[in-house]
Amino acid sequence: xxxxxxxxxxxxxxxxxxxxxxxxxxxxxxxxxxxxxxxxxxxxxxxxxxxxxxxxxxxxxxxxxxxxxxxxxxxxxxxxxxxxxxxxxxxxxxxxxxxxxxxxxxxxxxxxxxxxxxxxxxxxxxxxxxxxxxxxxxxxxxxxxxxxxxxxxxxxxxxxxxxxxxxxxxxxxxxxxxxxxxxxxxxxxxxxxxxxxxxxxxxxxxxxxxxxxxxxxxxxxxxxxxxxxxxxxxxxxxxxxxxxxxxxxxxxxxxxxxxxxxxxxxxxxxxxxxxxxxxxxxxxxxxxxxxxxxxxxxxxxxxxxxxxxxxxxxxxxxxxxxxxxxxxxxxxx
Amino acid sequence: xxxxxxxxxxxxxxxxxxxxxxxxxxxxxxxxxxxxxxxxxxxxxxxxxxxxxxxxxxxxxxxxxxxxxxxxxxxxxxxxxxxxxxxxxxxxxxxxxxxxxxxxxxxxxxxxxxxxxxxxxxxxxxxxxxxxxxxxxxxxxxxxxxxxxxxxxxxxxxxxxxxxxxxxxxxxxxxxxxxxxxxxxxxxxxxxxxxxxxxxxxxxxxxxxxxxxxxxxxxxxxxxxxxxxxxxxxxxxxxxxxxxxxxxxxxxxxxxxxxxxxxxxxxxxxxxxxxxxxxxxxxxxxxxxxxxxxxxxxxxxxxxxxxxxx
Numbered sequence: 001x002x003x004x005x006x007x008x009x010x011x012x013x014x015x016x017x018x019x020x021x022x023x024x025x026x027x028x029x030x031x032x033x034x035x036x037x038x039x040x041x042x043x044x045x046x047x048x049x050x051x052x053x054x055x056x057x058x059x060x061x062x063x064x065x066x067x068x069x070x071x072x073x074x075x076x077x078x079x080x081x082x083x084x085x086x087x088x089x090x091x092x093x094x095x096x097x098x099x100x101x102x103x104x105x106x107x108x109x110x111x112x113x114x115x116x117x118x119x120x121x122x123x124x125x126x127x128x129x130x131x132x133x134x135x136x137x138x139x140x141x142x143x144x145x146x147x148x149x150x151x152x153x154x155x156x157x158x159x160x161x162x163x164x165x166x167x168x169x170x171x172x173x174x175x176x177x178x179x180x181x182x183x184x185x186x187x188x189x190x191x192x193x194x195x196x197x198x199x200x201x202x203x204x205x206x207x208x209x210x211x212x213x214x215x216x217x218x219x220x221x222x223x224x225x226x227x228x229x230x231x232x233x234x235x236x237x238x239x240x241x242x243x244x245x246x247x248x249x250x251x252x253x254x255x256x257x258x259x260x261x262x263x264x265x266x267x268x269x270x271x272x273x274x275x276x277x278x279x280x281x282x283x284x285x286x287x288x289x290x291x292x293x294x295x296x297x298x299x300x301x302x303x304x305x306x307x308x309x310x311x312x313x314x315x316x317x318x319x320x321x322x323x324x325x326x327x328x329x330x331x332x333x
Numbered sequence: 334x335x336x337x338x339x340x341x342x343x344x345x346x347x348x349x350x351x352x353x354x355x356x357x358x359x360x361x362x363x364x365x366x367x368x369x370x371x372x373x374x375x376x377x378x379x380x381x382x383x384x385x386x387x388x389x390x391x392x393x394x395x396x397x398x399x400x401x402x403x404x405x406x407x408x409x410x411x412x413x414x415x416x417x418x419x420x421x422x423x424x425x426x427x428x429x430x431x432x433x434x435x436x437x438x439x440x441x442x443x444x445x446x447x448x449x450x451x452x453x454x455x456x457x458x459x460x461x462x463x464x465x466x467x468x469x470x471x472x473x474x475x476x477x478x479x480x481x482x483x484x485x486x487x488x489x490x491x492x493x494x495x496x497x498x499x500x501x502x503x504x505x506x507x508x509x510x511x512x513x514x515x516x517x518x519x520x521x522x523x524x525x526x527x528x529x530x531x532x533x534x535x536x537x538x539x540x541x542x543x544x545x546x547x548x549x550x551x552x553x554x555x556x557x558x559x560x561x562x563x564x565x566x567x568x569x570x571x572x573x574x575x576x577x578x579x580x581x582x583x584x585x586x587x588x589x590x591x592x593x594x595x596x597x598x599x600x601x602x603x604x605x606x607x608x609x610x611x612x613x614x615x616x617x618x619x620x621x622x623x624x625x626x627x628x629x630x631x632x633x634x635x636x637x638x639x640x641x642x643x
Contacts, residue, residue, distance in 0.1 A: 055542055090544035097542075102535040107557045107632050116553075117543040152633040168543070 004176055004208050005031040005054070010068035012049050012058060019279045023049040025232035026068070031176070036202065036209040038219040038240075040255070041229035044275060047212045050229075051178045053078075054210075055095050056085040072176070090117045094169035098181040100161035104153035110164055111149030118171050136167040139204065140197060159190035163197065170201060180212045195221050216259050220244065225311065228252050231275050231286035238312035248306075248314040251287045285317070293318055341625075345618045352614045353403055353607070357396055360603060367412040367601040386412060386603070399607060408608040413600045419608035426590030427612070429499060430582070433589060434575030437509050441516035441570075446563065448517070449524025450551065456529060464521060471518025477580045480511035484584070497586040508585045512578055516570055520563055527559040534558075557631060564631065568624035572617035576609075 012024040024046040031037050039047050052058050054070055056077060070077040072093065077085065097103040104113060114136065115129040124132070130149070137145035140163040153161060162182065169177060179198070183191040199222055202209060211223060219226055219240070226243040228236045228251065236249040247253045254271035273290035276282055285291070288298040298317050306319035317323055366379075366388070383389045387398055402408050408419035452464035487507060488496040494506050531537065532555055540554045582591040590609065597605035628635045 057538065057541055086544045086546065088544070089542055095539075095542040097535055097539055099535060103539045105536040105540070105554050105558070106634055108553070109633075116545065116549075120543065120545055120549070154634045165539070168539075 001032040001035075003030045004033045004073060005210075006069075006071040007050070007054070008069045008071065010050065010053060010070065011066045012046070012053050013064055013066045014062045015064070016062055021278050022281055023063075023232055023278060024053065025278075025281060027229070027232070027234050029227050029234055029237060031208050031210060033175075033208055034202070034206050035224045036198075036211060036222055038211045038213060038223035038226045039229055039234075040213060040216065040219055040226055042214055042255075042275065044278075045229045046232040047214075047229055048180055051095070051180050051210065051212050054176075054178060055089060055093060056080070056082070057089075057095075087121065090169075090174070091121045091172045092174055093176045093178065094172070094174040096162075096165055096169050096177065096179040096182045099185040100158055100165050101185065103165050104161055106153055109150055109152055110156070114149070114164070114168055114171060117168060121172055132171060133167075136171050137164075139170070139201065140164070140167045142167075158186055159193060162186060162190075162194055166194075166197065166201070170205065170207070173205065175208060176210070177207045178210045178212070181214070182211070183218055184213070184215065191218070198222055216255065228255065231281060232278060233286065233315070235287070235316070236312075236314040238308070238314075242309065242312040246308075246312075248308060248312075248319065249287075249316050250291045250293050250318070252314075254290075285315070295323065341622060345622065348618055349611070349614055353399065353611060354396075356607065356610045357399055360601075360606060361392060361395070363601070365601050367603065388603075402604070402607065403611055408604045408611075411597075411605050412602045413596075413605075419604050422593055422605065423590060423608060423612055426588065426593060427576070429587060430578075430589030430591060431575045433499075433505065433508060433512070433582075433587065434571070436505060437512040437574055438516070438571055440509055441513040442520060442563075442567070444513070445517040445520025446524050446556075446560075448521040450528055450556070452521065452525040453528035453532060454551070461525075465525070468518040468521045471514040472522075474514070476511045476515055476578070477584060479514055480507070480581055480584045483507045483511055497584070499585070499587045499589075504585075508581050508587060511584075512574065512581050516574065519566065519570075523562050523566065524559060527562050528555060531555045531559045560631060561628070564624055564627050567627075568620040569617065572613065572620045576613050576616060 007027055007029050010024055010027040011022070014021040014023055027046070027050055029037065029039075039050065041047050049058070049063075053065055054072075054077065058065060065078050068078070072088070077088070080088070104110075111130070111133060114133040118124055118129050118132060133149060134145045137148065142148055142160060142163055148156075153164075156164065162185075166182075182198075183194050186194060195218060198209065198211075201207065209222075211218070213219060223240050225237065225239055227234045228243070228249065230251050236243065236247070236252050238246075243252060244256065247256055251271070254269075257269045258271060260268055271290055276286045276289065282288065282299070284300050284302055285294075285298045288294045291298065295317060303315050303317045303319070305313050305315050307313045308319075318327070366383070367386075380389070387395060390398070406420070410416070410418050411422060414422075448464045448467065452461040455461045484496055484507060487493045495501075495504050498504055537550060537554055540550045545554075576590060576594075578589075579591040579595045581587070582589045593605055594609050594613075596602070597609060
């Protein structure tokens with residue numbers, strides 16, 4: 001399969017008065033054409049920073065891509081000048097933001113905001129731009145598009161605004177769409193509609209999607225592959241089924257266990273503790289302090305990647321043969 | 334819309350009436366009269382004068398005479414300069430003050446906004462500190478000190494500009510500079526702080542994600558939202574500056590209307606006090622009304638009128 005995006009050993013740091021935050025510490029992943037990859041993790045684990053890095057939207061200063069490559073169709077985005085990057089943003093790679101209530105400019109009409117990206121990047125007449133905008137509004141399911149174009153964001157509901165945001169992101173027919181928690185700010189019934197819309201636009205346009213989320217329900221619905229992020233690293237990646245049915249990393253297991261379910265009774269099972277401080281991230285596995293299976297070695301050395309299957313790999317010492325043997329003897333005793 | 338304007342108009346008239354009444358109360362409660370300042374007039378002359386200007390009548394009669402003069406926009410002759418009516422004074426002084434004021438406002442707003450934007454874009458950078466340094470100086474140096482400084486340096490020492498009077502555009506430069514610095518500093522600081530806030534908004538990030546040029550992002554997306562507080566102070570600023578500055582007009586010998594405000598009160602020149610007060614208040618009220626309208630144009634969420642059926 002053709003890889004549209006490859007992120008290799010990406011490092012992003014933020015310099016603050018308090019010191020340097022290592023927000024992303026060597027992230028590797030790739031995205032195939034037409035596929036949906038979900039990046040999952042709790043708040044502050046570097047999901048959004050990773051997506052902003054791909055967009056070239058890391059504010060510098062204080063932020064900086066301090067290492068690694070972002071290859072989009074073979075081109076390294078980290079080396080592009082801002083002007084070149086601008087011609088990729090919104091054209092080849094688009095982004096959808098978390099909160100549709102604040103992502104639209106309150107003082108400009110929906111039509112203006114829809115068409116301005118198109119007008120910026122393509123040589124179109126007013127009429128063509130309008131025609132395209134109407135098509136997009138139709139695609140994302142907004143009734144009376146003609147009339148709605150002239151209205152302002154405050155005249156739209158949250159769900160409708162998110163549809164507009166999606167339409168804006170798709171108007172230049174990007175090949176890659178980054179959706180940063182696209183349903184978090186919406187209520188549950190609207191969430192389902194928006195997720196269905198994602199499936200529909202992927203069918204229609206064939207766009208590849210990176211979905212940033214902490215909501216495993218969303219992931220289960222639309223992702224093909226999942227990357228689990230923790231403390232600035234991707235600790236496990238795999239097909240959706242592999243991650244859901246055969247999770248390997250204790251953190252992934254903890255995440256899955258902490259999802260409320262209808263068929264189990266009792267209290268929610270959270271992962272105890274908090275993520276490490278990224279001002280001075282631990283040398284070993286960052287999950288050690290919260291890990292129920294932690295061993296001496298976890299604290300000292302970061303585990304290498306273990307391949308479970310073609311698509312499934314995990315960074316964990318439990319994959320080591322000796323750990324497996326040890327576990328087996330503990331069970332028999 | 335018509336209903337809204339009518340309602341606004343009614344409120345404006347009411348406000349004006351309250352101002353007139355308060356001014357009247359203040360005027361009659363301040364000791365002194367227009368005639369006894371020099372001590373050269375005898376009892377009978379003074380009584381005759383008071384009679385001539387209706388100052389011997391009971392207060393409520395005087396009050397209604399004042400109201401009548403306001404309603405007919407005829408404030409009568411000045412007491413100190415009996416050969417001129419109040420309307421003459423305003424008609425002569427206001428165009429000059431307004432011209433000076435308008436140029437000042439344009440200079441202050443343009444430079445203030447540009448300075449504010451630059452400072453916000455280079456937040457905590459050299460330009461930011463420089464712009465805010467200028468702003469603090471502009472706010473803290475009184476304009477009469479700045480004016481004398483400008484005259485000394487630019488007019489006397491280097492002879493770039495004329496020292497005073499009101500004849501050509503060149504005569505305008507120094508008073509405009511002196512008058513504009515304060516408002517410019519206020520506007521710059523205001524623009525900077527709102528701009529900083531707006532620049533962190535999601536819709537700015539979204540505009541960047543669309544691949545728009547920085548210029549478009551700032552002018553089209555940020556500035557419009559950042560200008561609301563500036564618009565708010567514009568009404569008061571415009572009214573204040575366009576009706577003349579006593580000090581600056583004195584320093585540069587500009588025959589505007591600024592001096593009438595102060596002199597009329599010193600002389601207890603009742604018709605002039607009334608005339609200038611009513612004029613200033615009416616002007617201010619109209620400006621504030623325009624500001625209200627401008628809000629609606631800049632931010633569609635603020636509707637001055639509700640449309641039918643909404």
